[in-house]
Amino acid sequence: MLSKSQINSLKSLQQKKFRREQGFFLVEGHKSISEFIDSPYRIDTVYHTPAFDSKVLNLSQKINSCEISVADLEKISTLKTPQEVLAKIAVPDWPSLSQNELKGRFSLLLDGIQDPGNMGTIIRIADWFGIRDIICSEDTVEAYNPKAVQASMGSLARIKVHYVDLAHFLSNIRLPVFGALLNGENIYTTDFGSEGLVVMGNEGNGIRPEIEKLIIRAITIPRIGKAESLNVAIATALFCSEISRKAIK
Amino acid sequence: MLSKSQINSLKSLQQKKFRREQGFFLVEGHKSISEFIDSPYRIDTVYHTPAFDSKVLNLSQKINSCEISVADLEKISTLKTPQEVLAKIAVPDWPSLSQNELKGRFSLLLDGIQDPGNMGTIIRIADWFGIRDIICSEDTVEAYNPKAVQASMGSLARIKVHYVDLAHFLSNIRLPVFGALLNGENIYTTDFGSEGLVVMGNEGNGIRPEIEKLIIRAITIPRIGKAESLNVAIATALFCSEISRKAIK
Numbered sequence: 162m163l164s165k166s167q168i169n170s171l172k173s174l175q176q177k178k179f180r181r182e183q184g185f186f187l188v189e190g191h192k193s194i195s196e197f198i199d200s201p202y203r204i205d206t207v208y209h210t211p212a213f214d215s216k217v218l219n220l221s222q223k224i225n226s227c228e229i230s231v232a233d234l235e236k237i238s239t240l241k242t243p244q245e246v247l248a249k250i251a252v253p254d255w256p257s258l259s260q261n262e263l264k265g266r267f268s269l270l271l272d273g274i275q276d277p278g279n280m281g282t283i284i285r286i287a288d289w290f291g292i293r294d295i296i297c298s299e300d301t302v303e304a305y306n307p308k309a310v311q312a313s314m315g316s317l318a319r320i321k322v323h324y325v326d327l328a329h330f331l332s333n334i335r336l337p338v339f340g341a342l343l344n345g346e347n348i349y350t351t352d353f354g355s356e357g358l359v360v361m362g363n364e365g366n367g368i369r370p371e372i373e374k375l376i377i378r379a380i381t382i383p384r385i386g387k388a389e390s391l392n393v394a395i396a397t398a399l400f401c402s403e404i405s406r407k408a409i410k
Numbered sequence: 411m412l413s414k415s416q417i418n419s420l421k422s423l424q425q426k427k428f429r430r431e432q433g434f435f436l437v438e439g440h441k442s443i444s445e446f447i448d449s450p451y452r453i454d455t456v457y458h459t460p461a462f463d464s465k466v467l468n469l470s471q472k473i474n475s476c477e478i479s480v481a482d483l484e485k486i487s488t489l490k491t492p493q494e495v496l497a498k499i500a501v502p503d504w505p506s507l508s509q510n511e512l513k514g515r516f517s518l519l520l521d522g523i524q525d526p527g528n529m530g531t532i533i534r535i536a537d538w539f540g541i542r543d544i545i546c547s548e549d550t551v552e553a554y555n556p557k558a559v560q561a562s563m564g565s566l567a568r569i570k571v572h573y574v575d576l577a578h579f580l581s582n583i584r585l586p587v588f589g590a591l592l593n594g595e596n597i598y599t600t601d602f603g604s605e606g607l608v609v610m611g612n613e614g615n616g617i618r619p620e621i622e623k624l625i626i627r628a629i630t631i632p633r634i635g636k637a638e639s640l641n642v643a644i645a646t647a648l649f650c651s652e653i654s655r656k657a658i659k
Contacts, residue, residue: 282644285641286640286644287635288637289637289640290634290635291634314638315638385539386536386538386541386568388534388537388563388564388568392531392534392643395531395643395644398648405634406598
């Protein structure tokens with residue numbers, strides 16, 4: 162059984178401030194947690210209700226597990242309908258990416274994405290298209306936000322999300338830098354080659370001027386109809402798809 | 411000033427049951443409402459706070475407008491941060507689509523999509539790619555759900571969403587029917603031609619067997635990475651993009 166202070170401590174991980182302080186985040190549900198178990202992330206404790214058969218998670222001896230009441234789980238959970246299991250996982254501190262590591266493949270750069278749902282969806286898209294690294298400006302929404310974790314559907318376990326000074330990072334990398342911008346090349350006729358970085362901007366304001374300066378090729382998704390814009394996760398998917406077309410064909 | 415019963419009646423439009431009974435739905439925010447003003451939808455009343463300059467909406471004499479207090483707007487609104495204006499709009503009853511009307515273009519068919527955010531995003535995608543009709547199974551989430559309206563970002567004003575018996579509809583239409591399915595043709599090498607219907611399935615269960623039977627060409631988005639699936643709105647965007655490539659190039 163958990164003490165009141167343990168419950169409060171776990172529940173506080175719903176908030177960024179306490180994730181920062183404690184260095185942990187929450188993952189809910191059997192499927193997502195199982196993806197983290199087979200990943201480089203460090204799992205602190207798996208909490209499950211009596212009804213949940215923790216054997217299905219294939220927990221190693223190194224992972225603590227703890228049975229808690231349904232009432233306690235409901236207190237900690239961020240979900241309207243909590244699942245039977247929840248894990249406390251360490252926020253990773255991935256080593257800095259070098260020029261060499263980014264060669265021969267594509268990575269995504271996010272400049273100030275704010276919506277956690279978009280973040281999670283972008284992580285899931287990256288995972289579908291075999292992208293391994295997402296490099297974010299420091300003000301981009303945390304990938305460890307409960308809504309982002311939920312929307313990533315377990316894909317966060319396979320994607321490294323880095324938070325960096327994006328302008329500084331871009332100034333030090335010699336790779337083709339593509340950016341989703343207006344009045345750029347038509348995405349459907351662009352030859353993306355075999356490596357590079359693709360910059361996606363904030364939901365309302367797009368890419369910041371200081372980042373835009375560092376973009377070598379502005380790319381545009383042409384519009385046929387009348388919608389003013391596309392959601393940033395949708396635009397990211399179209400970029401990933403175009404980058405991958407040749408490899409997939 | 412609104413009476414308590416007027417407020418309750420407007421607020422009830424957040425729920426499907428009362429939208430059905432009253433035949434109206436709510437649209438919030440200046441930008442979205444302005445798109446509905448220039449559309450075939452019938453606007454019943456525009457409600458706005460004293461601070462809002464209703465002239466910017468370019469309301470014709472045929473549209474009622476009504477000034478209400480910020481407190482009343484907050485009671486009616488579905489948004490955490492209500493905007494200054496809200497419209498009550500009639501749920502349309504679009505005429506049935508004939509074979510002839512669907513020729514020479516692409517339309518989307520949704521089989522049991524449940525999430526209103528996905529629905530709204532799909533409407534926005536359709537609008538971006540110049541698709542005019544979305545034909546839904548009767549159990550698909552309502553396009554007039556406040557979250558769907560919000561996610562469509564005004565695009566609902568330009569898209570006709572039809573609710574039909576999908577199996578019956580498909581049995582009576584002679585057009586190429588494509589469907590997002592596993593183990594189908596590679597979407598990147600498929601020649602979609604110049605007309606057809608594209609069926610997207612439910613978030614968890616995909617396309618129902620009785621609808622799948624009526625699909626002529628199963629199409630698959632190949633996966634490079636490891637995510638188990640793509641969100642249905644993302645998959646819809648990739649289909650719309652592939653269908654449009656040739657026209658856009």
